[in-house]
Amino acid sequence: MGWVLLLLFSNVVQLGGPQWDVKLGRRDSKTASLSAANNGQLPGPTSNLSNLINRFRAKGLSEQDMVALSGTHTIGQARCTTFRDRIYNENNIDSLFAKTRQRNCPKINGTGDNNLAPLDLQTPNCFDNYYFKNLINKKGLLHSDQVLFNGGSSDSFVRKYSQDQKSFFSDLVNAMIKMGDIEPLTGSAGEIRKNCARVN
Template sequence: MASLLPSLFHFLFFLSTCTSFINAYHLTPTFYARRCPKLQSIVRSTMVKAIINEPRMAASILRLHFHDCFVNGCDASVLLNDTPTFKGEKSAAPNDNSLKGFKLIDEIKSNVETICKNVVSCSDILALAARDAVTLSGGPRWKVPLGRRDTRTTSIEAANTNLPPTTANITTLTSIFAAKSLTARDMTALMGAHTIGMARCTTFRTHIYNEPNNINTNFALIKKANCPAWGGDNNLAPLDTGSPTRFDNSFFKNLMAKQGLLHSDQELLNGGSQVAWVRLYAKSNVAFGNDFVNAMIKMGNISPLTGRFGEIRRHCRFVN
């Protein structure tokens, strides 16, 4: 027994050291407090100018953050351009001709680098910009946990399989979110991000033409005027007909009236525990805001690279 004590001691010491190492790199809102104290004001001021110039940019940045985190974690992989050694996520089916905001993230990164060179990751910039997109659109504000690092790789295959398609039913949606350790409540709140932004005709054509039992007749008729049965794939319609540029609970009121623009959105009322959350959020903007913040923080914690993993990219579109 005595001979086992040194081994046990070393094992416990090793375990303690590993635990300390892991805990040392957990995400925290104060991660850049000393090394880049002006970070958040730089991000916010750049976002303010962008959204004043183009209000739709708020939804674009929020969606960019979502599509980043759902593919191998929040690591700025979605920002990478194609290279001879890998094909990036930008050309994946859910992203191709759809994701916007890359130039804005480049601008924010450039502004940050001027003040804090080689300090702030692109993944953290994207997380902060997404928070500011919500706040500047009238939504809640929260402290964003920081300390992520940027990946050196990307995967078009993962983007094609991990992002929920607009045609998804509630079973598929629940499964995709659960795979990221997000509950039905988290899923419902996060999908409420569709209270701002636009969708292309090609993403909702089937819903308005072929699902008469799952959509308000008059609403479908109105949408058909700008989304013909053939052609006009890139014609746009607001995801939220009540207040398309304001972050509020109008999206859920639309769902209650069978006026969800996307099939996947209206599926939130097709059975399951999330139905109760849709009804609650339709009644209470406060409840929606609180749950959205909690869900965004959880989503932002999906498999981040920290410590010595990854890198701090000098340019968000390219590895160093």
């Protein structure tokens, strides 16, 4: 996880986000596991709020940490397959936003599946708090994004971060540090990478 955090840190800072000290010398796995990524270790784009809260809580992260970390969706893109159902079938979505997304993501499965859309339509190349403003305006691209502001327990965090970027950045830094300390590899497990992009 060490090199992933370093890469994320670099991108966040370059795009105007907060800075924090990333612990170096952490051990990284020598392998990647598609099955581990797909078996529910990471919440999927159709996750509901309770699933998100429980997944993060299982890793020692609070609901506030989860909302702050979700704010990293202010940058990045998603494939049509991950948001198709939302833009055609959900009603907690801005209709103009849905129509805009539908132009590049046809309703029929197998058509345009790999077409990409920015997670933050307003400022896709800037690390800011517009992700949260989008949620308040029902413009969350993924179902798992919009459930953060849909009459549930996380609404207050979304509202707070939409109004106070400094608070979002501060809470994100704290959550990133906590996330970096989850289940570190020790002893002879994994390796300290000489080149972050590949195993030694």
